[in-house]
Amino acid sequence: MKKIFVADRASLGDTLLATPTLRAIxxxxxxxxxxxxxxxxxxxxxxxxxxxxxxLLYEKGDSIFPIIKKIWRADLALVLDFHYRSSLFAWLACIPRRIGRSSKKQTFLTDRVLGTPNASIYEAENTLTVARYAGIDTKKTQLIMAPCRENEKQHIKQLLVENKIDLIEKSIIVLAPYSLSYLKDWPEEYYQQLIDFLVLKEFVVVIVGGKENRERAEKLSGSVNMVGLLNIRETTYLISLAKLIVCGCTSVLHFAATTDTPQVAIYGPTAPIQWAPQRNCRVITKSLPCSPCYSTGRECQDDKLCVRQITPAEVCTAVSQVLHL
Known part of the structure; x- marks a missing residue:
């Protein structure tokens, strides 16, 4: 194999979950x-x-021809997402062997080896199924992020100084309260109780997330609000400096999985066995008859009961156990 084309235009978390496949190649x-x-x-x-x-970065509406030129007659295409255009690129580029996930739109464009992902195994393993069909495999499912650059590390250090955070005197704990869906989010009042507990234990609590949630994070008193101030690599580097991260099923959890920092993950409507990191992760979830339901697209009838039933006391206990408090 001289040239291999890999397509994955899914979410940030899904892209990270595809990195073991890149290692396998x-x-x-x-x-x-x-x-x-x-x-x-x-x-x-x-x-x-x-x-x-x-x-190669591509968004719908971009010209397809530069992509096709770059991948023309590659030896193999691995289409890891469910986007029709990803398979179409491989077909138009005359790549002789094209392997992808099963969907109606992609019929005849690829050899379809994986339909609906298996919810009983880690998603990185689901993605590897596509590569294994081509004889490509690895036993290492650790997620890998592109390394943080020196100027990005300096930005983090500058923010720590501006917020009077001395990592020698105090340890930080990172919280990422917000996901792309409110259904997965633990209530903000619960996060406030967790912050109060951590401050009593003399930790510095830092909130991270997308800029669209910065105003919401301002309401969480007793914490340092870095929401919207960091890029992905900076967020990951900050997590690597922390004693712990607490969050729900969000892309930030997958960022954390590329570091050695322990995670406490709060899971409600999504399946932790499929989406939670496999190492250094303490999962808190409730076994309700209606959960996991997120992948079905059904409207929640119980006002997020699956996440609301996870109490601040339970999370504080998990944090204490992980940190040996």
């Missing part, structure tokens, strides 16, 4: 050239990634 074909196509939002995850030789 390099382990199986160390001298191959891996060309990765992803959404523009994934640039910080993949730009400079050790297992990506060339990164």
């Amino acid at each position: 390099k382990e199986t074909y160390p001298y191959s050239r891996t060309i990765m196509m992803a959404s523009s939002g994934a640039k910080e995850i993949l730009d400079g990634h050790p297992f990506v030789d060339e990164l």
